[in-house]
Amino acid sequence: MVKLIIASRNSPLALKQVEEVFGLLPKIKYRLLAAPSYGDKHKNISLLASPPPNIFTKELDEIVLRGQADAAVHSAKDLPYPLPDGLTVAALLPAGDQRDALVSKNNWSLKKLPRGAAVGASSPLRRRELLARRPDLRIVSLRGNIGERLQKVDCGQMTAVVVAVCALQRLGLTGRIAEILPFPTHPLQGHLAVTTRADRRDLLKIFRPLDTHRAWGRAALVGAGPGDPLLLTRQADIYLRRTDVIFYDDLARTIVEDYAARKIYAGKRKGRQAHTQETINEKLYQAVRAGLNVARLKGGDPFIFGRGGEELEYLQRRLVTVDVVPGITAASAAAALAKIPLTKRGQSASVALLSGHPASKIKVPAADTLVYYMAGTTLAEVAAKLLRSGQPPRLPAICVLNASLPEQRIIRTTLQELKHLKIKTPLILIVGRTAGNDAEI
Ligand code: SAH
Numbered sequence: 513m514v515k516l517i518i519a520s521r522n523s524p525l526a527l528k529q530v531e532e533v534f535g536l537l538p539k540i541k542y543r544l545l546a547a548p549s550y551g552d553k554h555k556n557i558s559l560l561a562s563p564p565p566n567i568f569t570k571e572l573d574e575i576v577l578r579g580q581a582d583a584a585v586h587s588a589k590d591l592p593y594p595l596p597d598g599l600t601v602a603a604l605l606p607a608g609d610q611r612d613a614l615v616s617k618n619n620w621s622l623k624k625l626p627r628g629a630a631v632g633a634s635s636p637l638r639r640r641e642l643l644a645r646r647p648d649l650r651i652v653s654l655r656g657n658i659g660e661r662l663q664k665v666d667c668g669q670m671t672a673v674v675v676a677v678c679a680l681q682r683l684g685l686t687g688r689i690a691e692i693l694p695f696p697t698h699p700l701q702g703h704l705a706v707t708t709r710a711d712r713r714d715l716l717k718i719f720r721p722l723d724t725h726r727a728w729g730r731a732a733l734v735g736a737g738p739g740d741p742l743l744l745t746r747q748a749d750i751y752l753r754r755t756d757v758i759f760y761d762d763l764a765r766t767i768v769e770d771y772a773a774r775k776i777y778a779g780k781r782k783g784r785q786a787h788t789q790e791t792i793n794e795k796l797y798q799a800v801r802a803g804l805n806v807a808r809l810k811g812g813d814p815f816i817f818g819r820g821g822e823e824l825e826y827l828q829r830r831l832v833t834v835d836v837v838p839g840i841t842a843a844s845a846a847a848a849l850a851k852i853p854l855t856k857r858g859q860s861a862s863v864a865l866l867s868g869h870p871a872s873k874i875k876v877p878a879a880d881t882l883v884y885y886m887a888g889t890t891l892a893e894v895a896a897k898l899l900r901s902g903q904p905p906r907l908p909a910i911c912v913l914n915a916s917l918p919e920q921r922i923i924r925t926t927l928q929e930l931k932h933l934k935i936k937t938p939l940i941l942i943v944g945r946t947a948g949n950d951a952e953i
Pocket of ligand 1: 738739763811813815817818841842843846884885887912913914915916917938939940
């Protein structure tokens with residue numbers, strides 16, 4: 513029987529975690545290679561700010577990538593996203609207790625802590641939750657292993673500390689809990705993860721029985737283009753054909769009709785059921801966890817004013833595999849359909865994609881061609897800003913409404929005329945010399 517070499521941090525909790533994993537694999541023998549992580553060596557780094565995402569995993573991952581160990585056992589919430597190249601999660605174990613606990617002097621509850629008490633916390637989330645309930649508290653950086661953290665209370669340096677319930681359970685210290693806190697916690701808190709090199713099929717096989725996440729579906733953020741199905745990429749078409757479920761936006765509604773997958777409206781237009789971004793993120797995640805392949809179909813390109821970045825991050829932080837399929841963004845489509853180049857030799861050597869909403873945040877960067885998304889109801893404000901920043905009143909401007917759809921309309925105008933327009937239909941505003949018929953302005 514092979515004997516695996518398992519890398520782990522060298523705290524008592526980390527060693528318990530390794531025992532827990534192999535308790536589930538009684539036939540597999542292993543030898544421990546315990547090594548401190550960067551975070552273990554530098555206990556002055558506060559986790560309340562934005563520490564490097566791999567502060568507790570880098571050294572162990574490197575040991576695995578170099579082949580000095582076969583696998584590493586981590587608290588899943590410590591994993592960076594995306595994982596370093598060449599590494600994969602061989603197993604994400606089912607969640608233990610995902611809650612946070614307060615350990616305090618005199619077993620005081622959060623409510624009972626004296627005014628201005630020093631409370632140790634080790635994440636911005638915990639700090640935020642503490643202050644939301646007790647703005648008077650002094651939140652201080654909490655570092656070290658669990659024993660060292662509890663010691664801060666015992667020696668009087670801190671009045672209380674927040675730690676994960678599962679950590680206390682693993683160490684047999686649940687007796688120290690003064691209160692279970694109703695805080696939202698990191699989505700992977702309470703999960704253990706085993707990482708291996710992605711090319712070690714032998715190991716993937718060994719850990720597969722423990723893995724909950726291989727049964728999950730995959731997600732794809734798919735760009736739908738501006739609306740005309742002919743402007744959908746072939747790759748997007750393949751994804752949409754193969755997927756189990758499509759979550760679509762208003763701007764992608766013309767595209768979904770052609771596909772057999774289950775369709776779920778995830779738009780935010782008023783009048784229809786409005787979803788918050790958080791709800792959409794969570795629905796995507798739950799569908800993936802239920803084993804479905806999910807296509808998130810977004811108008812244009814998913815990464816241009818589509819909040820695709822947030823969805824990607826939300827899913828990747830939960831270890832969901834996400835593909836991204838680019839789409840023709842509305843700016844390119846509008847320019848092509850109005851036959852005005854966004855760049856042109858001698859007239860425009862730079863182009864900026866901008867948001868026209870909200871009015872207070874309209875920007876006028878130093879680019880030759882300016883393209884505003886979401887500017888229908890703020891055309892007057894955009895025009896005023898541009899004029900104030902010194903652009904000539906006769907500078908050509910073009911509005912393309914419903915680009916590529918049967919209702920498409922093109923309005924050719926100038927900056928000074930633009931002031932008078934207010935349009936509710938989705939439109940792209942292009943401002944610059946290339947938007948006019950002649951270059952004389
Ligand atoms: N991700 C999309 C943009 C989403 S923001 C993309 O890459 O195109 C929504 C804005 O996109 C709308 O307010 C509008 O400014 C623009 N838009 C999207 N589709 C459009 C279309 N067919 N015609 C004109 N504007 C469009």
